[in-house]
Amino acid sequence: MEDSTGNNPQSVGFTEKLKSWLSWSWTYICFIWFGMVLIMIYVLRSPLKLQESFTSASVFLNTLTPKFYVALTGTSSLISGLILIFEWWYFRKYGTSFIEQVSVSHLRPLLGGVESSSTSGLFSSVNGDAEPRPSVSECKVWRNPLNLFRGAEYSRYTWVTGKEPLTYYDMNLSAQDHQTFFTGDTQQLRPEDAVMQKAWRERNPQARIRAAYQAIEMNHECAAAYVLLAEEEATTITEAERLFKQALKSAGKDVNLLVYIKRRLAMCARKLGRIKEAVKMMRDLMKEFPLLGMLNIHENLLEALLELQAYADVQAVLAKYDDISLPKSATICYTSALLKARAVSDKFSPEAASRRGLSTAEMNAVEAIHRAVEFNPHVPKYLLEMKSLILPPEHILKRGDSEAVAYAFFHLQHWKRAEGALNLLHCTWEGTFRIIPYPLEKGHLFYPYPGCTETADRELLPSFHEVSVYPKKELPFFILFTAGLCSFTAMLAMLTHQFPELMGVFAKAFFSTLFAPLGFFADKMESFMPSSFWHQLTRI
Numbered sequence: 001m002e003d004s005t006g007n008n009p010q011s012v013g014f015t016e017k018l019k020s021w022l023s024w025s026w027t028y029i030c031f032i033w034f035g036m037v038l039i040m041i042y043v044l045r046s047p048l049k050l051q052e053s054f055t056s057a058s059v060f061l062n063t064l065t066p067k068f069y070v071a072l073t074g075t076s077s078l079i080s081g082l083i084l085i086f087e088w089w090y091f092r093k094y095g096t097s098f099i100e101q102v103s104v105s106h107l108r109p110l111l112g113g114v115e116s117s118s119t120s121g122l123f124s125s126v127n128g129d130a131e132p133r134p135s136v137s138e139c140k141v142w143r144n145p146l147n148l149f150r151g152a153e154y155s156r157y158t159w160v161t162g163k164e165p166l167t168y169y170d171m172n173l174s175a176q177d178h179q180t181f182f183t184g185d186t187q188q189l190r191p192e193d194a195v196m197q198k199a200w201r202e203r204n205p206q207a208r209i210r211a212a213y214q215a216i217e218m219n220h221e222c223a224a225a226y227v228l229l230a231e232e233e234a235t236t237i238t239e240a241e242r243l244f245k246q247a248l249k250s251a252g253k254d255v256n257l258l259v260y261i262k263r264r265l266a267m268c269a270r271k272l273g274r275i276k277e278a279v280k281m282m283r284d285l286m287k288e289f290p291l292l293g294m295l296n297i298h299e300n301l302l303e304a305l306l307e308l309q310a311y312a313d314v315q316a317v318l319a320k321y322d323d324i325s326l327p328k329s330a331t332i333c334y335t336s337a338l339l340k341a342r343a344v345s346d347k348f349s350p351e352a353a354s355r356r357g358l359s360t361a362e363m364n365a366v367e368a369i370h371r372a373v374e375f376n377p378h379v380p381k382y383l384l385e386m387k388s389l390i391l392p393p394e395h396i397l398k399r400g401d402s403e404a405v406a407y408a409f410f411h412l413q414h415w416k417r418a419e420g421a422l423n424l425l426h427c428t429w430e431g432t433f434r435i436i437p438y439p440l441e442k443g444h445l446f447y448p449y450p451g452c453t454e455t456a457d458r459e460l461l462p463s464f465h466e467v468s469v470y471p472k473k474e475l476p477f478f479i480l481f482t483a484g485l486c487s488f489t490a491m492l493a494m495l496t497h498q499f500p501e502l503m504g505v506f507a508k509a510f511f512s513t514l515f516a517p518l519g520f521f522a523d524k525m526e527s528f529m530p531s532s533f534w535h536q537l538t539r540i
Contacts, residue, residue, distance in 0.1 A: 083482045151232045229243050286298065296329070375399060382412070
């Protein structure tokens, strides 16, 4: 048993060496084969009448007028331009080159190529086990803890700008959430519940509101109908709060309804300036339902405490939720960075820091900023106002642009309130990318950055918003190649049309220079080998 296990590594090592030797020798065999083909063509040039064919081709090309070459180069420029336009459109829409994708997907298997297995080692967990790269299906979408009210906030934006801030994909996810929250626990649906289930699925807002009133006519204590009216019909926060209070009276013992309504009432109090009341409601809600941490009520609490500038309480909440065993979010990471930056940012100077070095507190602040930027690299551009903000969606993708928009929308004011915090962020955030040169392959404090965020964010964010992409994608080779080919052939067409004689002389000089090494090689072969040997090979 021991001998067999001892021999296995040797046999595997011999097999690997044999494979590497074969792959190494195959390259040189190809070169030798290519050289033999060239020699055979040269040897058989007389039987194949290559010289006569070349001469006749030269005579034919000399008889062509400059107009032919103008048409030829112009057509080439047009075709390459059309390919360039298509490639650019495909890259902007799907983030990859069409030609490259077809080559990898269809031609590579025909040529016997296989995907390199070396990349699997780059995605490894702490224990060293291979970890696959996240796919689109693995990019989980979360409910935005601070999502706005449709009637009182989102609709106002539409009235003013004429733009829809929410996508159908985002609203469809919300409809599914509402059906699960408000009718999922009922084993036998009441008539008003059946109406509300249909109401959540309606795409037209007015149809949803009419269905809610229909449910109230069936049962005046239909809490879900009051929730819908508070979310979508109420045009002010005060009116929404009144409807939520009515819903709370009718909620009974339905846990999902109670948690949702109390949370929205706390958010109404926060928006109406009753921040201490909102904080108390959120704390009571977290104590009453401690197992519902996945709803991220603590993120609402953190934002309200920051508004009160109760930084000690913020630190206490972070101590509980910024744990290695709990899922992270931009709110957790960037709030932690804000607290550490606030302690040193008022006296921070890049010039002084470069002379004397960073103090321990400054180093802690910089490391916290690097940690936050690694988790979500899209946030700093919104905090530093390098990108314009939009209304946050109702669902977000962690580490994506949608989460960055949602965080910056509510927390930009807190960063501005801390003197020098944005200056410290501006001076240090880009240093994160030197720590993680290949974010899709290997992370530093977190797992590698998921490659599916761009696709999911485009579904969650409105079309008028330019989605932030990380890491920045370089233009594919085929786009650069077709752009160069289009420009070069267009220039040749123009020069041939303007200076036909001069371009003819240039073309002859170019081709004579190009084929000069082949003529030199042929002369050397003639002088090196005896004429009788070539004669015998020709007869064979």
